Amino acid sequence: MSETEVRRRPGGRSARVRAAVLDATVELLRAHGLEGLKVGDVAERAGVHETSIYRRWRNRENLLIDALLAASEVLRVPDTGRVRDDLIAYATDLAAFLATPTGHALEHTLAIAGDDPVMRQARDRYWAYRSERSQQMITRAVARGELPDTVDPRLVIEMLVSPVHFRVLLTREEIEDGMPARVVDALLAGISPVR
Amino acid sequence: MSETEVRRRPGGRSARVRAAVLDATVELLRAHGLEGLKVGDVAERAGVHETSIYRRWRNRENLLIDALLAASEVLRVPDTGRVRDDLIAYATDLAAFLATPTGHALEHTLAIAGDDPVMRQARDRYWAYRSERSQQMITRAVARGELPDTVDPRLVIEMLVSPVHFRVLLTREEIEDGMPARVVDALLAGISPVR
Numbered sequence: 322m323s324e325t326e327v328r329r330r331p332g333g334r335s336a337r338v339r340a341a342v343l344d345a346t347v348e349l350l351r352a353h354g355l356e357g358l359k360v361g362d363v364a365e366r367a368g369v370h371e372t373s374i375y376r377r378w379r380n381r382e383n384l385l386i387d388a389l390l391a392a393s394e395v396l397r398v399p400d401t402g403r404v405r406d407d408l409i410a411y412a413t414d415l416a417a418f419l420a421t422p423t424g425h426a427l428e429h430t431l432a433i434a435g436d437d438p439v440m441r442q443a444r445d446r447y448w449a450y451r452s453e454r455s456q457q458m459i460t461r462a463v464a465r466g467e468l469p470d471t472v473d474p475r476l477v478i479e480m481l482v483s484p485v486h487f488r489v490l491l492t493r494e495e496i497e498d499g500m501p502a503r504v505v506d507a508l509l510a511g512i513s514p515v516r
Numbered sequence: 517m518s519e520t521e522v523r524r525r526p527g528g529r530s531a532r533v534r535a536a537v538l539d540a541t542v543e544l545l546r547a548h549g550l551e552g553l554k555v556g557d558v559a560e561r562a563g564v565h566e567t568s569i570y571r572r573w574r575n576r577e578n579l580l581i582d583a584l585l586a587a588s589e590v591l592r593v594p595d596t597g598r599v600r601d602d603l604i605a606y607a608t609d610l611a612a613f614l615a616t617p618t619g620h621a622l623e624h625t626l627a628i629a630g631d632d633p634v635m636r637q638a639r640d641r642y643w644a645y646r647s648e649r650s651q652q653m654i655t656r657a658v659a660r661g662e663l664p665d666t667v668d669p670r671l672v673i674e675m676l677v678s679p680v681h682f683r684v685l686l687t688r689e690e691i692e693d694g695m696p697a698r699v700v701d702a703l704l705a706g707i708s709p710v711r
Contacts, residue, residue, distance in 0.1 A: 480699060480702060511704055
């Protein structure tokens with residue numbers, strides 16, 4: 322992409338450069354995976370100078386996480402007014418996102434990423450942001466009186482999304498249409514008989 | 517390992533060869549990962565002929581899955597007589613196993629493994645076996661009248677183990693002591709107030 326193409330994007334120059342760099346990062350991740358991701362290649366593809374990237378992101382890991390966060394922004398947090406519908410919609414959207422080439426690449430990038438301090442900090446930031454956003458579904462349900470205020474929003478989100486990630490990364494089993502609803506119903510009502 | 521060392525193992529010669537080959541496979545997986553796993557190296561390390569391995573396992577994928585299954589046999593399915601205790605013990609043991617070098621290597625091997633038909637068949641066999649064994653905790657609870665017979669044992673096991681895998685592979689968050697119990701309690705009783 323040339324600097325001219327970068328300039329065609331809407332928004333200020335800074336926003337245009339940022340979007341071009343993040344797009345290029347995701348495209349290169351999809352094509353070559355995390356190990357092959359070089360800041361120089363990102364700069365070339367985005368049509369910017371490598372020094373501009375380092376000035377803004379400081380290191381490769383910060384750039385990577387910013388790109389992952391930007392790409393996962395397609396995951397909206399639903400607000401239907403009913404917690405069951407919100408949770409089913411969110412798990413369904415997550416499964417659809419992880420089935421896209423971008424979602425698939427991001428998931429595998431996060432699974433194979435190393436554990437050095439810089440990478441760990443970037444990854445923690447990614448998951449904290451994603452978890453906090455989706456916890457809104459639970460805190461809103463508590464505010465509406467649909468869920469008791471003793472509920473742990475973080476645990477609920479973890480139990481909602483992890484069966485989806487488990488299938489995508491490990492068993493590779495298809496996420497059939499009814500699966501998110503079955504997970505949500507088990508989570509809301511529990512599997513024990515009411516005593 | 518020499519043929520002499522192989523012979524020292526208890527059991528028949530066939531069982532000794534099998535154990536030596538599976539051990540060597542797991543050791544090489546730990547050291548070099550899935551991509552670097554060569555049947556010739558396994559044969560050399562186990563002190564057997566490469567042709568013996570192909571005669572018994574037919575291909576690399578079958579050998580790999582047999583080794584994964586053998587290594588994960590340390591995961592016992594508890595039978596305490598109470599479903600809550602069984603599920604907490606199982607999730608706790610799973611977390612401990614995945615924290616060992618062997619468990620960690622197996623988990624990452626499964627996450628990065630490709631999707632060709634032979635690998636897929638081997639992987640399906642691995643997860644089906646693991647799931648069927650652990651479903652015994654649920655079917656026994658149904659037989660005791662602790663859980664209703666409408667419960668889906670497969671879904672329950674998926675919801676029990678996936679938060680553990682999610683932390684190990686993706687968030688890398690520590691599995692603190694109380695976490696398995698919190699997952700199990702949410703799963704048994706549900707997060708909604710009793711209506």
